[in-house]
Amino acid sequence: MASGTASPELEVIGREGELSRLRDFVLGEPNERVVVLSGGPGVGKTTLWEAAVAASTEQGAHVLSARAAEAEKTLPFATLSDLFQWIPIEAGPDLPEPQRRALDVALLRAEPAGAPAKTRAIALGVLSVLRSLAVERPVLVAIDDVQWTDAASMEALAFAARRLDGESVRIMLARRPGRPTPLEQATASRATGLILEGLSLGAVRRLLATRLELVLSRRVVRQVFEGTLGNPLFVLELGRTLTEVGPPAIGEELALPDSLDELLGARASAAPKPRRALLAVALGGGLTVSELVELVGDDALEAAVERGLLLEEDGRLRPSHPLLAAALLKRVRARERRELHRALAEVVSEPARRARHLALAATLPDTELARIVAAGAAGALARGATQQAVELAEQALRLTPTGAAERHERVLELAEWLKRANEVSR
Ligand SMILES: Nc1ncnc2c1ncn2[C@@H]1O[C@H](COP(=O)(O)OP(=O)(O)OP(=O)(O)O)[C@@H](O)[C@H]1O
Ligand SMILES: [Mg+2]
Secondary structure, three states, X not given: OOOOOOOOOOOOOOOHHHHHHHHHHXXXXXXXXXEEEEOOOOOOHHHHHHHHHXXXXXXXXXXXXXXXXXXHOOOOOHHHHHHOOOOOOOOEOOEOHHHHHHHHHHOOOOOOOOOOOOHHHHHHHHHHHHHHHHHHOOEEEEEEOHHHOOHHHHHHHXXXXXXXXXXXXXXXXXXXXXXXXXXXXXXXXXXXXXEOOOOOHHHHHHHHHHHHOOOOOHHHHHHHHHHHOOOHHHHHHHHHHHHHHOOOOOOOOOXXXXXXXXXXXXXXXXXXXXXXXXXXXXXXXXXXXXXHHHHHOHHHHHHHHHOOOEEEEOOEEEEOOHHHHHHHHHOOOHXXXXXXXXXXXXXXXXXXXXXXXXXXXXXXXOHHHHHHHHHHHHHHHHOOOHHHHHHHHHHHHHHOOOOOOOHHHHHHHHHHHHHHHXXXXX
């Protein structure tokens, strides 16, 4: 998405201080290049990130935004495609032809032709586009769940970010705690952190009242607050349960489930059809509405959306919350995953994606399958998607029977591509 988001407009409760800080950041001094919103699962990073994206658009910034998704981490240039979705990449004095071409191929706007796209040309193209946009008005590059940005996008963005100087380009990242991504490492000297904590007691009360129309006594609100440490996702899931079972009697403890994961797992698994739809999206990597309908049918999709498991955005589906998908994936056996990967291979048309699903569905070596996966790897390389090429080449090798004639060639190929993947542009 380029501006705003397609999620329903929900009131942001509390967070006034954080939001005003983010507003100032976008239009402030360029010595602060990057802001990293971090905090535990469900604490409200995406909510704040969305509000900041909307506010920046309103203030006249040029906003390029993307939500990285766990299922799309293996899809090369997924994040970059989202960021550049509404940006026409045109040849001009700022964008030399090889860069335009490399970007077009990487973002699937043109077919690869001739030599594989050079990672460097793609990254330079990103830098040129950001610079030329920033001449018009301040630019905000906003990525939610940056830890799931695919490797190809990450590399290009880190390259560009390192070379930005006085330009009015800001980067806002949201992420769970963990190791900094290459993009953050590239900009560490000009980055500031914003750590989100749980909501206050008053905000928890307002959250329950506005989102679930649940008005509880002071005593029970306090129990919810203490049991969840104000984590809004946990508060909402617990609130949903309280709506069903009713509040605890005086003197009784709030029956707090062991974990948020348990609550989410139960919701994700409650009915078989929506569960399958959610699982397909979790494994599918950027599944479109028509692909999912072909796989599970209209009614399963509808039921999953109605139950609040899936959201549709720009014709693609995503889990309504990443933790919901994670909770379900944890409860699924390998066999069921493989079965679904096999079915996914039937509905996705892009060769590299199809090859990946076929590989993940297979346990044993198979000459013909290995050939298809190796072809998928070569296709990925032609797009400049080195990391994906390496992953598929590894799978192709795993599926090549011992003693097969192609084995030697595949080992050499993999070695060559691994070398290229490690030559991260500096
Ligand atoms: N300030 C807020 N006001 C109202 N609702 C909120 C607020 N913060 C979070 N929520 C709600 O709580 C839930 C979890 O929030 P959100 O998805 O933003 O968390 P997150 O930190 O991004 O989680 P994750 O780490 O899994 O990405 C959502 O349903 C969201 O609408
Ligand atoms: Mg989030």
